[in-house]
Amino acid sequence: MVEIKNLCKKLSNRLVLDNVNYNFEYGKVYGLCGPNGSGKTMLLRAIAGLIVPTKGQVVIDGKVLHKDVSFPPNTGIVIENMTLLPQFNAFDNLKLLGDLRKIATDDDIREALKRVGLNTDLKVRKFSLGMKQRLNIAQAIFEKQNIILLDEPTNALDEDGVQLIYDLIKEERNRGALIIVATHHEEDLREMCDTILNVSEGRFYEKQTVH
Amino acid sequence: MRRNKILLIFFFVLSVFFQISNFANRDKLYEFGFAVGLTEEVKSGLDIMLIYLLVPLTFIVFMMSGSIHNLTHGYGKLQIIRHYSKTKLFLKCIGKGVFETALITIFQATVYIPFNSTMLSLKCGIVQSLIMYFLVLNLITTLQCILELYINPHIANIVLFIYSYISCYIVQIFSVAPFLRILLFPSLLFGTLNSSVAFNNTYYLYIIFVLLINILLILIGIYKFKKTDIF
Numbered sequence: 001m002v003e004i005k006n007l008c009k010k011l012s013n014r015l016v017l018d019n020v021n022y023n024f025e026y027g028k029v030y031g032l033c034g035p036n037g038s039g040k041t042m043l044l045r046a047i048a049g050l051i052v053p054t055k056g057q058v059v060i061d062g063k064v065l066h067k068d069v070s071f072p073p074n075t076g077i078v079i080e081n082m083t084l085l086p087q088f089n090a091f092d093n094l095k096l097l098g099d100l101r102k103i104a105t106d107d108d109i110r111e112a113l114k115r116v117g118l119n120t121d122l123k124v125r126k127f128s129l130g131m132k133q134r135l136n137i138a139q140a141i142f143e144k145q146n147i148i149l150l151d152e153p154t155n156a157l158d159e160d161g162v163q164l165i166y167d168l169i170k171e172e173r174n175r176g177a178l179i180i181v182a183t184h185h186e187e188d189l190r191e192m193c194d195t196i197l198n199v200s201e202g203r204f205y206e207k208q209t210v211h
Numbered sequence: 212m213r214r215n216k217i218l219l220i221f222f223f224v225l226s227v228f229f230q231i232s233n234f235a236n237r238d239k240l241y242e243f244g245f246a247v248g249l250t251e252e253v254k255s256g257l258d259i260m261l262i263y264l265l266v267p268l269t270f271i272v273f274m275m276s277g278s279i280h281n282l283t284h285g286y287g288k289l290q291i292i293r294h295y296s297k298t299k300l301f302l303k304c305i306g307k308g309v310f311e312t313a314l315i316t317i318f319q320a321t322v323y324i325p326f327n328s329t330m331l332s333l334k335c336g337i338v339q340s341l342i343m344y345f346l347v348l349n350l351i352t353t354l355q356c357i358l359e360l361y362i363n364p365h366i367a368n369i370v371l372f373i374y375s376y377i378s379c380y381i382v383q384i385f386s387v388a389p390f391l392r393i394l395l396f397p398s399l400l401f402g403t404l405n406s407s408v409a410f411n412n413t414y415y416l417y418i419i420f421v422l423l424i425n426i427l428l429i430l431i432g433i434y435k436f437k438k439t440d441i442f
Contacts, residue, residue, distance in 0.1 A: 011440075048292055050441040066437065070297040077292055081442070083285045087213075100293040139289060 006056035018202035031189030032182040034199030040182035076140030086125035112142035129156040223270035242327035246344035248401025340402030
């Protein structure tokens with residue numbers, strides 16, 4: 001379980017996360033919905049251990065982030081400004097990342113690429129925006145991550161790609177992963193999520209259970 | 212990325228030979244001059260001589276730069292979340308720096324061996340100078356890592372090079388008190404300036420100082436790295 005306790009984050013005297021409290025459970029898909037700058041991505045960063053809270057805690061499976069561990073174990077993330085290496089192809093990119101933890105086999109990498117519909121030996125520098133997004137999603141799932149954090153996962157994807165991501169998210173949920181999706185497209189969230197949290201000015205003020 | 216690294220290594224090797232070619236057959240440099248430094252008589256034309264002496268340093272610092280910055284930007288974010296501890300990750304970067312500076316020092320010493328006969332010979336202090344060169348090089352690269360947590364790595368490179376140049380210039384020209392030499396620590400790179408050639412007690416004081424500052428910088432680096440937000 002991911003527990004968010006009194007989480008606050010202040011940046012340049014602006015409160016971007018304002019006393020957030022919530023428990024996220026495994027085997028469910030959560031959606032964060034809100035306008036740009038509302039704090040959706042910042043919460044994903046906080047859960048991924050990328051930002052240090054000004055106040056409060058993120059507790060993952062009983063371990064306090066930035067105290068017991070710096071980053072949550074086995075987490076996949078798709079977030080802006082994450083670029084894969086342009087000089088390598090998709091497989092080699094995932095292989096390089098996989099070598100850091102050595103929990104994914106070559107077959108796992110091939111399977112993840114197949115699942116996102118990437119079957120090419122092209123180098124990443126020759127990828128379209130949509131192909132890069134598919135590869136980003138593949139890197140977030142190829143190690144069978146327990147927690148998957150997706151920021152605007154359907155960006156740059158065509159209709160088929162969007163449907164593929166919907167299906168993939170459902171499969172990951174059925175596997176038992178906790179998935180948190182942040183987007184400002186509410187229709188996307190209704191399609192994918194079990195629970196939608198509305199975010200505004202760093203506050204999580206409403207909860208809708210979809211499924 | 213790999214191409215850039217190869218290009219930098221090529222220019223570093225070139226700069227080492229550039230240094231040797233400008234010092235060989237001149238009586239202004241001792242053997243293993245990259246670590247021992249200029250003779251004490253060098254005062255006129257010092258600015259140019261120091262450029263020859265410090266040019267490899269620019270490439271060394273440049274080669275080692277970006278290790279911390281790259282972890283917090285772009286592809287680095289994908290790498291960093293696959294680690295559990297920022298402290299271990301920081302220490303890994305520092306350890307890599309120690310290994311690389313050791314390799315660089317050994318490389319420079321090896322390249323100098325055939326040319327030593329054309330330079331002024333030293334009776335003592337060579338090993339001490341090499342040790343001090345390695346330690347100060349390490350200190351400079353650690354400082355580069357720390358600065359990268361605050362400023363752009365390229366700006367940190369320029370700041371460090373200018374600081375190194377000015378430090379060496381001041382210490383070579385003026386009779387600077389030992390405690391001031393500590394402030395101008397890049398000058399401790401060279402044996403003629405850090406007393407290893409004279410081999411007196413200040414050498415050991417400088418060694419202790421360099422080690423302590425290095426440890427302190429690493430502790431500051433770990434603290435700052437743990438508090439750094441990655442966007």
